[in-house]
Structures are given as structure tokens and as C-alpha cells.
Amino acid sequence: MYYKHTKIKSLSKVVKLIKYFRNYTIVDIGSNINLGGESMKNKKMIVGIMALVLIVIIAVIIVKSFNYKNKTITASNFETVIKGAKNSNLNDEEKTQFAIGVLRYTFNRSDIYGKKVKDIIEEGKNSNTMNIANNSTEDTQKGKLKTISNDFVTEIWNEVFCNISFYVATGTNSTGGKLDIEYTINKADNLMKQRDEYNDYINSLEGEEYSQIKYIWEKLIGEIDRMYSRIKEETPREKDNTYKFDTGNFSEYSKDFKNEIDKLK
Numbered sequence: 150m151y152y153k154h155t156k157i158k159s160l161s162k163v164v165k166l167i168k169y170f171r172n173y174t175i176v177d178i179g180s181n182i183n184l185g186g187e188s189m190k191n192k193k194m195i196v197g198i199m200a201l202v203l204i205v206i207i208a209v210i211i212v213k214s215f216n217y218k219n220k221t222i223t224a225s226n227f228e229t230v231i232k233g234a235k236n237s238n239l240n241d242e243e244k245t246q247f248a249i250g251v252l253r254y255t256f257n258r259s260d261i262y263g264k265k266v267k268d269i270i271e272e273g274k275n276s277n278t279m280n281i282a283n284n285s286t287e288d289t290q291k292g293k294l295k296t297i298s299n300d301f302v303t304e305i306w307n308e309v310f311c312n313i314s315f316y317v318a319t320g321t322n323s324t325g326g327k328l329d330i331e332y333t334i335n336k337a338d339n340l341m342k343q344r345d346e347y348n349d350y351i352n353s354l355e356g357e358e359y360s361q362i363k364y365i366w367e368k369l370i371g372e373i374d375r376m377y378s379r380i381k382e383e384t385p386r387e388k389d390n391t392y393k394f395d396t397g398n399f400s401e402y403s404k405d406f407k408n409e410i411d412k413l414k
Contacts, residue, residue: 218267230266239270246273290354291413294362297347298407301340302369306403309337310376313385314396320388330385341377344370362409369402 217237222230234247247266250273261269312322312333322328351359351366379394386392 218265218270220266222261222264222266222269224262227261234266243270246270249273290359291410293350294410294413297351298403298410301343301347302373302403302406305337305340305373306399309333309340309380310396310399313380314394316387317385317389317392317394328387330387334380334384337377337380341373344373358413362406365402365406365409368398369406372397372399372402 217233217239220226220230231251234244237244239247247270250269250271251261307323312328313330315321315323316328316330316333319325348366348370351363354363376394376396376399383392385394
């Protein structure tokens with residue numbers, strides 16, 4: 150394997166350097182230094198120091214390269230590790246397998262966190278191109294639906310509707326803090342920009358396995374539209390029981406929507 154050859158050749162170079170400069174130990178170098186601050190008497194001593202520094206640098210580089218496969222992917226280093234694989238000491242076959250493995254997490258990036266590079270390579274190795282072609286549509290659909298559930302449904306509930314229901318009842322947000330109602334409505338506006346895209350996507354899904362998801366979504370999007378229209382037509386008022394804001398069956402629909410997505414294989 151290319152990786153093994155590179156490892157052996159690199160180590161051989163280090164061994165040769167060590168043998169070549171074995172006579173220039175720290176003791177030898179020290180014996181040639183004038184304690185009064187005079188210049189070094191033996192020029193070879195300088196070469197010896199440079200060689201020692203070079204050996205340390207090479208050793209560090211080798212260790213780091215050998216440990217690339219053991220890198221753990223996290224939310225903070227995801228892009229760095231993915232891009233770094235291209236210029237790492239992985240051979241071409243391993244780079245291909247790594248890329249295939251990463252593709253499986255396109256829509257569920259959080260699922261890759263905690264895995265090591267070598268684990269992703271192994272997953273890529275166990276997944277041939279044909280399997281990916283057969284499963285990519287299903288993976289993509291489930292991943293897209295999870296995105297809709299997490300980034301749209303859950304987000305608009307937590308950041309907007311839930312807070313507003315507390316605001317009109319108690320004058321605070323859902324955790325008892327202060328709520329900027331104009332800022333909250335602005336959040337709703339931005340989230341609703343994705344509404345039509347997500348609605349069209351879910352309605353385009355075909356197959357019996359999506360029938361219940363589409364049914365629940367019709368109910369859920371209806372609740373979202375109703376509550377959004379309410380806060381747009383009349384701005385919610387702080388601790389005002391005369392302001393009618395009914396969250397209806399949103400919690401039930403959103404929970405069932407998520408559960409049906411999780412059932413998909």
C-alpha cells in the first residue's frame with residue numbers, strides 16, 4: 150500500500166539522519182561551547198543542532214500524518230477535516246472511500262460527529278457505488294424531511310409561536326425572560342420564506358410510505374399558516390388576555406410528523 154510505503158520511507162530517512170549525526174549529542178555540543186560567550190569552535194556543531202531540529206520537525210510531521218485516520222470529526226472541525234483529507238497522506242483509494250462515506254451524511258451532518266476518519270473510510274469501503282445509487286433517493290428524502298422538521302417546524306415553534314403564547318399571557322417569553330415582539334415577528338417572516346419550498350417538496354413525494362407524512366403535514370402547515378397570519382394581522386400585545394392567540398393542535402401534529410419521519414428506513 151502507498152500509505153505503508155510512505156511510512157517506511159519516512160522512517161528510514163529519520164533513522165539515517167540519526168545515524169549520520171549520532172556523534173553530535175548534546176554533551177558533545179556542550180563541550181565545544183565557550184562558557185565565556187565566545188563563538189562556537191566547531192562548525193560541525195551548528196550542523197548537528199540543525200539536524201536535531203530537523204529530526205524533531207520530521208518526527209512531528211510523521212506522527213501527525215499517521216494519526217490522520219484517527220482524527221475525530223466534530224461540529225467545529227468538520228470542514229477542516231473534510232477538506233484536509235484531500236492533501237493528507239491517505240492514498241487515492243482511501244480518499245475515494247472517505248468521500249463516499251461522507252456522502253451518506255449529506256443531510257444528517259450531526260450523525261457524523263464523533264466518528265473517526267478511519268470509520269468513515271470503512272463505511273465507504275462497505276458501500277459500493279451501486280448501493281449508494283439505490284439508496285441515495287431514500288436517504289435524501291428522509292434527510293430533507295428531517296431538515297424540514299428540525300429547521301422549520303421546531304424552529305418556528307420554539308422561537309416564535311411558543312414565545313408569543315407566553316408573551317400575551319404573562320408578558321415574558323417561554324423561559325420567563327424579556328421578549329422583543331418585533332424581533333420575534335421578524336424571525337417568523339424569515340422562517341416562512343421557506344414555507345412554499347417545503348410544502349411543494351412534501352406534496353411531491355410519491356409512495357405509500359409517505360402517505361401518512363403528507364396527511365399530517367397538511368394539518369401541520371395549516372396550523373402554521375393560521376398562527377402566522379394572526380400575528381401579522383395584529384401584533385401580539387404584552388400580557389393582554391384580550392388578544393386571542395390559539396396554538397391549537399400544533400404540538401400534537403408536529404410530534405406526530407417527526408415520529409413518522411423517524412419510521413422511514
